[in-house]
Amino acid sequence: MADTGSGPGSPAPRKRADARRNQEILLEAAAAAFVASGVDAPVRDIAAKAGVGVGTIYRHFPTRADLVVAVYRHQVEACAEAGPALLADADSPHTALTRWIDLFVDFLVTKHGLAEALQSDDAAFATLHAYFLDRLVPVCAELLDAAARAGRIRSDIQALELMRAVGNLCIGAGKDPSYDARRMVGLLLAGLRLH
Amino acid sequence: MADTGSGPGSPAPRKRADARRNQEILLEAAAAAFVASGVDAPVRDIAAKAGVGVGTIYRHFPTRADLVVAVYRHQVEACAEAGPALLADADSPHTALTRWIDLFVDFLVTKHGLAEALQSDDAAFATLHAYFLDRLVPVCAELLDAAARAGRIRSDIQALELMRAVGNLCIGAGKDPSYDARRMVGLLLAGLRLH
DNA sequence: TTGCCATCCGGAACGTTGTTCCGTATCGTC
DNA sequence: GACGATACGGAACAACGTTCCGGATGGCAA
Known part of the structure; x- marks a missing residue:
């Protein structure tokens, strides 16, 4: 559920660097968008604000709720x-x-x-x-x-x-x-x- | 606001018969749809249930709320x-x-x-x-x-x-x-x- | 009865949403 | 340096509300 990297020893295969970076950028963009337009800010807006395609959002956060939770x-x-x-x-x-x-x-x-x-x-x-x-x-x-x-x-x-x-x-x-x-x-x- | 025909002597030019009939049908269809799917039942569904085009809904009830109110x-x-x-x-x-x-x-x-x-x-x-x-x-x-x-x-x-x-x-x-x-x-x- | 026009109808078309999909680019490793 | 796994971008799809206009139809006047 949008795990940001918890316990060590877990079978997590360590994500690629660009993926981790994008996740971080997305979280910041989403936080900003939530403040500006509420938690149902359009996905496209968040993606644009993050300089990222919409597909990237859905890969990191399969549902809107995962993004909000994160x-x-x-x-x-x-x-x-x-x-x-x-x-x-x-x-x-x-x-x-x-x-x-x-x-x-x-x-x-x-x-x-x-x-x-x-x-x-x-x-x-x-x-x-x-x-x-x-x-x-x-x-x-x-x-x-x-x-x-x-x-x-x-x-x-x-x-x-x-x-x-x-x-x-x-x-x-x-x-x-x-x-x-x-x-x-x-x-x-x-x-x-x-x- | 979706007046069904109130006071006499008003400057209401008496609507056409088909218009009045459709308004009635629409109200019934909407009521049924609201019971079945809630007040935000898709406009198209209500239109279909009433055997009417979507345009007809919007002419009688300019906004969704007018329909709900009615x-x-x-x-x-x-x-x-x-x-x-x-x-x-x-x-x-x-x-x-x-x-x-x-x-x-x-x-x-x-x-x-x-x-x-x-x-x-x-x-x-x-x-x-x-x-x-x-x-x-x-x-x-x-x-x-x-x-x-x-x-x-x-x-x-x-x-x-x-x-x-x-x-x-x-x-x-x-x-x-x-x-x-x-x-x-x-x-x-x-x-x-x-x- | 007939003809005309204001009124009304149907549904195609547009803009906005969420979501999926896949060709392409990039990363990390060998 | 090359190769495979991973991740990216954005076009494409579906569902929705809403608008718009060519065509049908009702009501009235002749």
């Missing part, structure tokens, strides 16, 4: 790793959960169209969907569980469901100044509390 | 009219608000892709956006206001913002059995309550 992998990792850290530092599991959701929302809101793509049933985004869920749902589940055990929130909500709801609420954020996704997510979390 | 106008009207009725009947404004949101959610959830289209920034859906907002936001505002005055919910939420949030939460409902939009909307409303 571009945002670092930030998703950071978000995933922040979960346990927050749980350890915050003065309550509920605070940790709130803070973590804030992190997630910030991430989504600052990436044009990412939230949309995340919910899209377009086959091209299946990998994206899978990656986010695999990486973040367990983290969310841990936080949710801790908060539930502390008796602060209802315990009948699944992490997957909560994350989808949060992701959905982030759709369209930044396009309309009168819609504040963060506030709406805050409301959702407030609805989760027992009182 | 198909669902009755139901949107019904939803809008239910607002004041609920406010009069229910034992509290808060109950009325909850019931009305339920109605709205039911409507969105049963129409494949409607919620998605509603948030899309695609220019083709601008009319749809405008119609829903014009028609439903005032109703929601009235309910919200009544509930706020009764002191049951926070008063710092705009109707527009709430409706967008609810609409967003309905995205993707029915595709994934593990995601229950109604439940999530319930959570959001719970977060609105003062306690």
Whole structure:
């Protein structure tokens, strides 16, 4: 899945130099295009910006989602790793959960169209969907569980469901100044509390 | 906006018979296509199902949104009219608000892709956006206001913002059995309550 | 009834997307 | 220096929304 070169000893036959260079250039061009036009920037535009043919994109990133995942992998990792850290530092599991959701929302809101793509049933985004869920749902589940055990929130909500709801609420954020996704997510979390 | 023939005495020069017939056929075909494939069923498919050329669709419904609006106008009207009725009947404004949101959610959830289209920034859906907002936001505002005055919910939420949030939460409902939009909307409303 | 013209229809054609495919160029090695 | 594996470029294809215009057709006037 667009592996940038992980564990040694793997049977990876070491790619050609131009291939590695192009992959790097593509990642930068894609990142720039995503900032400028959102995650569904036309493939041709990204290719042009990178000075590369469209075929090259598809060889390195078989689906659009692979490209998106590769571009945002670092930030998703950071978000995933922040979960346990927050749980350890915050003065309550509920605070940790709130803070973590804030992190997630910030991430989504600052990436044009990412939230949309995340919910899209377009086959091209299946990998994206899978990656986010695999990486973040367990983290969310841990936080949710801790908060539930502390008796602060209802315990009948699944992490997957909560994350989808949060992701959905982030759709369209930044396009309309009168819609504040963060506030709406805050409301959702407030609805989760027992009182 | 796809007027089906409203007030008499209007300067409407009475359309030709075949035009009126085709408009009717088109509405039925579109309704069927929307049920089968969602509101973004290919225009060509709708035309074919209606036994009509694509040009005919665009003459009657200049944009995709006009077609969608025409198909669902009755139901949107019904939803809008239910607002004041609920406010009069229910034992509290808060109950009325909850019931009305339920109605709205039911409507969105049963129409494949409607919620998605509603948030899309695609220019083709601008009319749809405008119609829903014009028609439903005032109703929601009235309910919200009544509930706020009764002191049951926070008063710092705009109707527009709430409706967008609810609409967003309905995205993707029915595709994934593990995601229950109604439940999530319930959570959001719970977060609105003062306690 | 007939004829005429405004109105409306059908579908070809255009522009934009994602995606595939293959002849050609390049890299790395022997 | 030559050769095979690898990678590249961009033409080509398919699916979509949308526009456009030659031809058909409905309604009215004579």
